[in-house]
Amino acid sequence: MASVSGATSSLGNTSLRGYGGFGSGIDRDSIIEQMTAGTQSKITNQKNKMTSLGWKQEAFQAVSDKMLALQDNYFSFASGTNLKYPSMFAKNQITAMGDSDITKFVSATGSSNMLDYLSILGVKQLASSSTLQSASKGTSSIHTGITQDSLANPVYKSSLLQGRQLRFGTYSGDQYQSAGIFTFPPSYKDKDGDGKDITVSIDYTIDLDAAVEVDGVTMTGGEKLAMQLNKALSQSGIKSGEDSISDVMEFVYADGKMNLQTKAGKTTSLVINSSSSALTALGYNPQNADGTDKTVSDGISLSEFNENQKQLNDTYVNRQTMTQYLTGKKLTISFGGQTKEIELVKSGDRFADLDDLKGIIQGRLNQAFGTDNIKVAGGTDSLSFELGSNASPNQTLTVTSDNAEIRNVLGIQKGASNKLNLEGSIRDNIDKLIPDGPDAEAKRAQFLNSLETDGLVINGVKISGVTADTSIQGMIDKINANKDVGVKASYLSSSNQFVLVSSETGSGREINLEGASVDIFGAIQINPEDSLESSADKLTGGNGADFLESLRTGGLVINGVTIADVTKDTSIKDMIDKINENEATGVKASFSSSNNQLVLEALESNTDGKIELDGASNELFGIDRGNGGFIQGKNAQILVSYGNGVNTMIESSSNTFDLEGLRVTVSQEFGELKQTNGIWTSVDKSKAVTFSAKADVDGVTETVKKFIEEYNEMIKEINTQVTTRPDKAYGPLTEEQKDEMSEKSIENWEKKAKQGLLYNDATMRALSLDMQGVLTNLMANGANYKDLEEMGITISDDYLDGGTITFDEAKFKAAMTSDPEKVSNVFTGGGDIKKGLASIIEDTLTPYATKYANRNGNSYGRLIEEAGSEKIPLSIMNNQIYKDLKEMQSVLDTLNARLASEQDRYISQFTTMETLINQMNSQASYLAQFQA
Template sequence: MASVSGAASSLGNTSLRGYGGFGSGIDRDSIIEQMTAGTQSKITNQKNKMTSLGWKQEAFQAVSDKMLALQDNYFSFASGTNLKYPSMFAKNQITAMGDSDITKFVSATGSSNMLDYLSILGVKQLASSSTLQSASKGTSSIHTGITQDSLTNPVYKSSLLQGRQLRFGTYSGDQYQSAGIFTFPSSYKDKDGDGKDITVSIDYTIDLDAAVEVDGVTMTGGEKLAMQLNKALSQSGIKSGEDSISDVMEFVYADGKMQLQTKAGKTTNLVINSSSSALTALGYNPQNADGTDKTVSDGISLSEFNENQKQLNDTYVNRQTMTQYLTGKKLTISFGGQTKEIELVKSGDTFADLDDLKDIIQGRLNQAFGTDNIKVAGGTRYGADGNPVIGTDGNPVIDPLSFELGSNASSNQTLTVTSDNAEIRNVLGIQKGASNKLNLEGSIRDNIDKLIPDGPDAEAKRAQFLNSLETDGLVINGVKISGVTADTSIQGMIDKINTNKDVGVKASYLSSTNQFVLISSETGSGREIQLEGASADIFGAVKDAAGNYTDGNFEMGKNAQVLVSYGNGISTMIESSSNTFDLEGLRVTVSQEFGNVTQDASGVWNSDRSKAVTFSAKADVDGVTETVKKFIEEYNEMIKEINTQVTTRPDKSYGPLTEEQKDEMSDKSIENWEKKAKQGLLYNDATMRALSLDMQGVLTNLMANGANYKDLEEMGITISDDYLDGGTITFDEAKFKAAMTSDPEKVSNVFTGGGDIKKGLASIIEDTLTPYATKYANRNGNSYGRLIEEAGSEKIPLSIMNNQIYKDLKEMQSVLDTLNARLASEQDRYISQFTTMETLINQMNSQASYLAQFQA
């Protein structure tokens, strides 16, 4: 007989651990354990019963889960491997037959009784979408802020703050404890007007005293910088005690200084480490009035930081001339399919004026992209007579430098000049993605002179357009595109159009031709593209009184026209709004015109019959074989599980282990013990016995419904020779493939029913399983099946807390709770009694000691 060492200690059911017996010398705890042994034994037995019942539930679920999985995979309408569907076995692999140069343009799926008679004689035209192509948009030079004056005057600013750090921490005596480092970032995360995540760049070179508008609020540039820094601070993750640092302190720009102030009602012991690299740029003065360094061994408190600041305008940026700033800086220039980084001014370059610098840059562009493909314009302006143009101040007019297409470039080529560095773009006065054509990264407002090019009343038209966009929005096909304003980027506008399913068009911009194109989302004739107000201006499609487009090019979509023969010598022209259409059960797709289809004067359609396409069909032998093979494998696994549970006898010498027993065993020993203890829990169970008998009768039932066992043998499906295995099915893959190849309809009849077979194998198995386990209670008298009612299943959430074993376990838990309460009550009573006894004994000992002194 199997056994484990040691009897289960009754202490396993109690927390009894006391210190009684000091006066009496009695082992109180051991005696109480013996006195409560009856209740403790009942608790142990109750726990073992609950464990065994839980294991029994798992055994039921091991069977029912396999049954439900089999139904999901092979009998469900939602499954792509549903063996109840005749289409699974049908000749549904369609091949287009004919000239290989033509058949590659025709594909088909499905099945049709007319397959042998159908042919496609030709495709006169394909279905197409309606398209609206705008007129070419305007072009312009890419202007910069490189002027004659900027070469010598230090007016350009670069940040001394971005990338620097403030180190926060606390001091305890001489010990510094870091709380976190705030690095002044280039950007922070925020939400746009539609609630979408965006990245906002921080302008560290902003004019501190200039008035700026933020979300309709006017403030100074310094206040905007403080606001942006506070948003970045809130995303830093630095803590001040239990609070985020941004809940305790904030940047405040006041009186020309950037201060760090504690928020109202908050306190903090955080200090700034004196080694922080951002202190100087923030204007902190580390020296006393006499020029000596301040003592900051214990860090700089916020009050000390605020009291010792210079004006921020004197410290936050480095001011340079354009020459100084440009030295070593690079611009990213794209032209003719090439993108290169061009260093405008190199260390050691010498030039007397803007014209000299212009020549230097022109030389570098010629070397990078070829002579006169990109022109550097600007510098001294010359008149028609070849002499410099004199301005009103009596000096020659010197224009800022700009970039444009050179004399060797074609007019439709695209030139872009940009930089990933926002500071460089700001200094040079160029936008990100700046182009001689539309700048997709620039706003509609910034592109207005190209969207509505120069011409009669151009300025009035631009103003009218912006007003229309502001008041009416962007409307296409009667649908207003939400979120499009004058400040939306061109690419943002395109994206919003393309993600709006109701508008019915897709928008794109053709850089090569500098045009917008709108394409209807669906093909076919009658797909109008209606534009109103601002949308008509942007997409360049204005209709006159007759309804004709005066600007832009519109082409109505077309229906597909396919000439079909049904084998009766008569040709029929089929029209479809799509290039995919239904043809007598087939789903046909065409992708090219062919057949030289024409119509004579009498209305008869003619075509080149040598280009005709016919169809052949065969069953998906390999696919069906693989599906049936997997089905039988899963079916047999289910049968083996059922048979094992029903036929395995339990070993009474194994049962649930107590915690004390587990403490004396290795993990592997526990695993082996419980594996043995779980065996045979469903032995001779009435429900499982009935299920096993029903499953063994599946093929017999199939025979009763008209199937021939010889036919099953020919297709490789037979009952196992071992009568003890519970009714597994053997599968001969080679025979099954041969049957599917020669007669797929016979195979289909066996599985789905048909011909002489009233009910197929798939339905018989499903009907056999349903009374025991199903996800569809309405098919089984509003019951999920006997196994589910007994033990539930996680595959059917409603059954988890609505099954017999769950209810039994709940009642058993109630009994266990009562026993535990009884044990606690018994222990408390005995402890109280022992305590009283100990008190009396101590009193008696004291009296005895007192009397003993008189005897002495």
């Protein structure tokens, strides 16, 4: 019996799913493709239609996008080149005329019909912001912890741990493999409350049993030290296997010992090398109970380390007297632009008490910075540094050390200064924000409580994020970042005062303080009705007692003249009156409420201007106490003449004035002005400033030139789309066709296929005809074609180009120079022209494409409704072509589903046939055995 499987087939894994032709030898896929060719043809045709429609949409958008761009650039109120604005063509290039030494302070823009008559006779005053200057901050002395008692008593601690090392590693037999070395660092990196990077010093000499607060949590000093060491450990980079060492182990302070424990759920093979220099300081006992050394040839495990600990308090610091500690130690001192290191106690120095030590240090300071520029002061309770008699009161003195331990021992902050430390927190600067004086500690506590409960409030606005731990600079930054406060804050290091300046100039700008802000930014308030005794500290910067004693013993003496009947009970006002009543002094006294200061001025009779002060008078008048004060902002005032013989004093809250359409800005006071019987006049009218104006010929010419170029590009696009016939020999390519072509060939083909898609389109024909009638429409609105020719604007001679405009730049410039108003009328309408060229073009384009549907019967225009535009997002999925493409996609989906169904049906039928053939072949093979 013959077998039907004699034919061979190349079929195996085919383009259709499954396998076909193994049994029959039939090319299944080719047959199925032929049987489904009708449906496949419909799919191809549908795809081609969609591609053509998509190209047509792009062609519409190529036109509408140019139309919308033209409107955006030249007809929009938001555009700086709006040709509908008469101001574009107006004489708005303003020049201040007059004395060049005066006109440099005046600038003007805009335009005004009064330009030929306006003149500025003078500037009486410029606008200024309201200013609040705080009382002087800071402290006259920088105190240390060096006292008479500390020189002999062993109460000062220096760390035995900082800079020492723990060496971690593993042992394999006798071989030690290092995993890393942890050096106990002076500090670690962290984040402050604002998320800024900061460096935190580790307090290695902290009292281990003292209660301390960290981020609102109370703990012992030992627990704080362990916490800081763990943060440093996490930044060491040491690994335990794949883990960071800080993920595996941690320092734990408990029962007076500093243990090193594995974390819950973690194990480690790391041991501590017995040569580690930090072991002794951490309290590790290397000896057995009998005094023999422990055998640690394979390292010290964490459990061995923890089981052999002494009390940390006995090992972590070295306790010394202040004299012992200071020997060889240096402070970094800055003054007068110089920074030098001063060794406090040298080996071999001999001193019996604190006064002797002061003398030694004073000698070194005199040698380093000059005699009496820096003074070593203080009684037996504390050695301090302050400005000497030869130093200016406003100079800055800084005493610090890079070594945190030295700072801790001496009780000084990093960057300690007689001025505020801007990098330090509000809490750290509390003694400078609220200086020493009566009830100073109570005032400081009240201030911190107010800051905590009510925050920092300025002009009724709470500055968020300001706490006692915020740095001074951080506080200033937060104020300046809050626009609602209406002020800008700064710190004047020269006078050691804060300044708040209103954000806006002009009178009436208030700066109101509440609560804690009063203590920081407020001025010292002095009431002239108060007695000298009650105001003594305020008047003298805290030297009230010395002033009152000097007043009692020597009286008030000015220029050698004693002012009679001035005692501690005399009011400030009465004292001023008594000084002014005594002409022999040759001075006039007054009280300045703006800065809360007493002021002396030499009288005209005092020909040499001499003011000599003595004793009590020097305390009152001799020094600027930095009491601060509020200065109200001022309005700017200028004297203007309108050419009618009447001068007008005009005010503005800023230095800019609007004078009949002219925007004038002044930057300096000038002119000698006087007022007689309520009428302001100028003493020297030669200093008056007048104005001349001309059109911006070059700027307008360039704008109009670009406009016509873009307009012509749009016209050419419209004309090309309308007049180009399609070549029916070209159409969308199938994927199979593209596979056989190069990219360049595909590009050229599709470029040809896209041409003529809008040929004879009704909307495009209507648009083209409307655009060709633009200049005709302009003539109908009163324009004269001859005038257009004179300014270089004419219609193209080629009637086939769709209505482009020709532009003669030279003629246009000449027209703008000689008669800018005529040019303006042509573009904007005016004079005999009812509607200008810009409005006519805009009105012509709007029915076809506009971003403002409300101007066109709630329609974005015919082109947008047809094809949409990415420039109008709402139209992208709301246009006719999009809807058509959506419907066509639905048809395509149906055809694809039909094709899949047909293929599945035929595949099933062929599979059944192949199964039957295989069965027949098997039977034939079986029967062939018997025949053989």
